[in-house]
Amino acid sequence: MRSVRYITVLLLVSLASCQTVLEPDPVDLLVDELVLNEPNDVQPVRLGMYNALRGTAASTIIAGDFTADYIQFNGTFTDNREFGNKQITAANSVVNTLWGALYRTIYVANFILETLPGVAGVPESTRKQVLAEAHFMRAWANFIGTYTYGDIPQVTSTNQAANRNIGRTARATILASVLADYQAALADLPAVAAGSTNVTTNATYLNKATCQAALARFYLYQRNWAQAETLAGQVIASGIYALETNYSDVVLKDFTRESILEVGYSLSDDPGTTATSLNNLLVGRREVIPSNQLITTLVSTEAGTRRETIGFNVQNLRGSDNGWSVRKYGTASEDNNNIVLMRLAEMYLIRAEARAQQGKITGAAGAVADLNVLRTRANAPAIALTAQADVVLAVERERVYELAFEGHRWYDLVRTGRAQAVMSAFSPNWTSRFELWPIPQSEIQQNPALAGKQNPGY
């Protein structure tokens, strides 16, 4: 009997090892409670927010360009076939990816806005800057969200229960919040001195000029021409950014001098062959290729050196494949895999459009002058139009030459009311419902407040 007891004692002693066996530590995860509670935690979480912003970039480009008349389908994936054939459905996974990425950005921004004020010991300048960045990120995500999906849920906290059952808010209200957030950000974002060549402060992270550029775009969409002109002018005049001499550098290089906001990848985090990797879609698999119509536009004299946006390879020319590929999204080792969200050329185009709409056509402060800045750089013939309507259309064309595959086309056509005319001519399947993307099907199913609230036509 004694030996039984010994064994039992032995076994009980061995229970001391319980803790290590039953509660191993994860090596690659940080638990919620530890993530933001001391000054050293601020930088990692801030980077997490920029990472979330970067997560929205590729799908935003897809929304802006694949929905419109730039592309034709040349691959095997259903999602891209839907974009190519203009048969976009609520089940399209990019529709879901963009939505998720936007709300992920809003979540991290809200997390910072809620948590950071309570973290002791953070220098005031850091606190202000990171909070301003969070405001900007939330505004940016809501801005894209509302122009992609229409009325969207307005998420202002990290409260899980509330955000699981949240209805659509009118676009006007969303836009008001976007403006408020941008203005809050503008106040506290750091200023960068004119002539700065530091890509980290100029384009990688936010500064006052970044926010002005975003506001310029915001006012452009609002048709608040005066404000759009002013803010775009402020960015142009800031002296931080400068147009590259060769347009091909814009196509083929990361962090050019004209980048205002550029989300960066390095060799080790290159999205590679993932489904929303632009390089994979446009170069690797060539799931979509430039539409014949766009090719004609971009190889014209009017486009000038901006024909570099696309390239031709005779080996690809077979069947319905026209042999052309988009070149703006290269690989990590080519140093060309970043996504530019805003660059200086857009500011010229915003100012040109704002001026044209206000009747400021000619002269040094006229729309034509702004357009010719870009055309000169591209070795395209200068224009000398005088009629307002002609200039407004010239801006639309110039945006194609200059900004093709940077995620603007569809948003531009919709905001200018030109979508129906342009897209119906491009695809027989186009209908006005495609002026908005559908709310992702899974969101309609899982969020009770969205049940039956799909965008019209889907």
Added chain:
Amino acid sequence: MRNNYRLFWGILLLLAPVQLLAQGLRISGRVTSEQDGQPVPGVNVVVKGTTTGISTDASGNYSLTVPGANTVLLFTSIGLVSQEINAGNRTVVNVVMKETVNELAQVVVTGYNTTQRKDITGSVTSVSPDKFKNIPVASFDQALQGQAAGVQVTQSSGTPGGGLTVRVRGNTSISASNRPLFIVDGVPVEDGNLTGRDFGGQQDNAFALFNPNDIESIEVLKDASAKAIYGSRAANGVVLVTTKRGRSGQKTTFTADVQRGLTEIIRRPDMLNATELLELQREAVTNAGQDPDQRGLIKGVTDGVNTDWVDEVLRRGVYQQYQLSAQGGNDKTQFYLSGSYRDEQGVQLNNGFTRYTAQFKFDQKATSKLSFGANITASYAKNKRVKGDNFLDGVYSGAIKSLPYYAPYNEQGRLYGPNDPNYAGFPNFNPVGQAVLPRFVSYTAKFLGGVYGEYEIIPNLRFRTKASVDYNNITEDNFEPSSTAIGGFLESVGGQGYGDFSNTTLATLISTNTLAYNFQLPGKHRFSTLAGFEVLSRQQRSNNVQGRLFPSDDFTYIRSAGVVDQGDSYLLNSGLISTFGEVRYDYDEKYLATITARYDGSSRFGKDRQFGVFPSASVAWRLSSEPFMQRFRFLNDLKLRASYGFTGNERIGDFQFLGTWASVTYSGSTGVGPSALVNPLLQWERTREANIGFDASFLNGRLSVTVDAYDNLTDNLLFAQPIPLTTGFGSVQGNIGKVGNRGVELTISTVNIDRGGIRWSTDLNLSHNQNKVVELVSNEPIFRGYTADGVSRTNVILPGQPLGTFWGLKFLGVDPATGNAIYDDKNGDGRISPEDGQVIGNAQPKLTGGFTNRVSWKGIELSVLLQGSYGNSILNFSNTTLLNAGADIENNQTRKALQRWRKEGDITSVPRYELGNSYNNYHSSRFLEDGSFVRIKNLTVGYNLPRQWVTRYGMTSVRFYASATNLYTLTRYSGPDPEVSTLDGSTVSQGIDFFTLPQVKTILGGLSIVF
């Protein structure tokens, strides 16, 4: 929590010392079987004329205190011939007993214990190696196919060393594993795939590292009573594998086995030739209003080359296996030793599996109280793999799709690579090149070893401790040169070659300690009790590195890579601490009861749910022992059984309960981003199981029948509950939902003829399982599987439907007027949209079974195993590409495309071909087919040389045989093989054929010599 353990052990200590301290002489000994020399548990040993008695333990041992010398001991057990032995003045009495009735005396391993089949109150199926010795199975899970009721084994493809799906009584889980717990010699061994690289669908199989010929027995534990001793891991059934051990009292025998044969794909897909395809494609282009000539589809030119790509990439494979083993022992020491070599060429070029194994088992009885031993399995395998299934650059998958207009080699006999102007472009890659040019080799090594000691503390109270390790090392050595798709075509990946190299170590350490105590109370009340404590700790360590931009294709290791920009290292620990116990009771072998429970703590459960209890109880009544049954003399044995209990599934992944942030990057900097939401209440999935059944044996064992019926309900299903993305997250891990399994199982074994030297026996097993998702977080469909045209996904999880349900549009036929597909407009909105998606079928069979017949006559033997499945659907997803109604013209088409609609009035099920029209190719029930099949799984003819011939040369037996596996398949499925699963191991998306390599047919000759 420690208090709970104290309480548990306290109770055990109270139970244990029920010890009769009688005066007298102590006798001990071991009971073994005459048939195979193995120990027999559960034999009653009684001092004649008294009620003093005991039953033998798991190792056949007993200890008894007798009044004095010359006591007569009575050894009895149903199914064995009783013996009376006068002990004289011996203190050690070893007995050899003989079977009377088949099956009943069969020794069955029941987890931490062993018992005779007659004493089992739960549902346990045994598969002996005799049943699969002629079949060239690579792994023991494959050996279960068609052999056991309630066990469904599906081989995912014909890939050598490839994966299988094993399900015991259906699928219990949506997100956690559905694999049974596999225990080899007491160790929960690594299961599933060991390698990490994705090959498009087909994976490797960890069990292929075991040599099935080293196995002594396989037991499948099916009901709660049998399984609850494995607690939180038992819900999906438990498969216990015991390797061979030495036999006492027999001379050392040597066995040499040789098998050599050929393998071939069972059926080839029937694809169009160049001329047929060209005509079809021209029609599709014309129908789209375009000029086929302008697209380069020119008669007499385009079809100038006609390559049969499937022929180009397939071959006949050579299969060979050699084994030498030795087995022997005496009363004190027994051993088994074996070594084997197996080499199986795949039917795809450059595909093959080679394995070396060694097996050793040693048992020593040092004194009457102390015994110890060891078991060692060491093996090493080399798996040469090729891509397939879902990969565009696969071999077989690429070959079926490839256009016959192109040839694999140019005029100089060199392979065409990607980007070659004379070869079809993306999405086609030269499948011959994809087979022979890359290097995909995985090396796996396994060491499974254990040592045990057993000591009899007081008579019949035995302490056993065993420490084991399952150590696996996996090295994956892959390189794709610039002439392949990844190495050359995708510049973002390779460009100039792409190499990756990884190393993974999976180690499980386990310490098992049990106390077993057998005792008998006056009046034939026999008890057999067991209590145990187990600690399991598993560690996974892995690293990998990837490189590209190699100077040339002569440099294939990452040392020479220009850019090494991807790499990883990782460590993961998990653990389980458990206490368990079992009490078996019987009264006169007539009324039996078992109570089992396990108390598990797991590292995978949330802080507030770290420990769980899994109890079960069962009863059995041996009706045939009742006096009123004695008049049914044809009935040898009839036992009714019932059980009820709870089991769990803890394979829910690690750290799922934590709310976490993980490393993320931005522009060369690293930060943290949100990763998962917290759930401290996350716990095991729990299955409530009820089983009733009976075992009957008639006509001296010539007919035996086992029937079981069960009703299981799994609740607390682990589920990544989808939540609106507006929360910032897509899902949260929770325990939501219920899945039910109900079924009936029938096993019949008969000896139909046994006279005049002719013996014909039959084994039949049939299983019916009805699986149903009872409850989910909501009634909204949850989509899984592949993305599909026109609807969201190919599969759906929906309350009221089984797992593995197919989703799609309902295809109503082809409009004879237009040739377009007609789909069911389910919501009646006048157009076809994803909202018209509906349930179109499911992959779970209504009936599965196996039917074996063996006939022997004068040394000649013939055996046939039929195996089949009835009532399951297969999604022929390949046909969304191969019968695509002209959605694209980049792929070859199946012969069925010739039946397409061509002109008004055509009545057909194949829509009109029109280039670019994806409407006719929407994912619909058009691609769903009946997957029922019956297959001659194996046919073997053998001949044993007459004994007098072989003994002359000092041999015991010589056997020649010829065996054919997968000889013939009867099915209505239009694809090459109904037994495929492109998503190897998947539950919710099972039964999909997506360019999956069919099974292979193996014809072999074998020779087995015993000397």
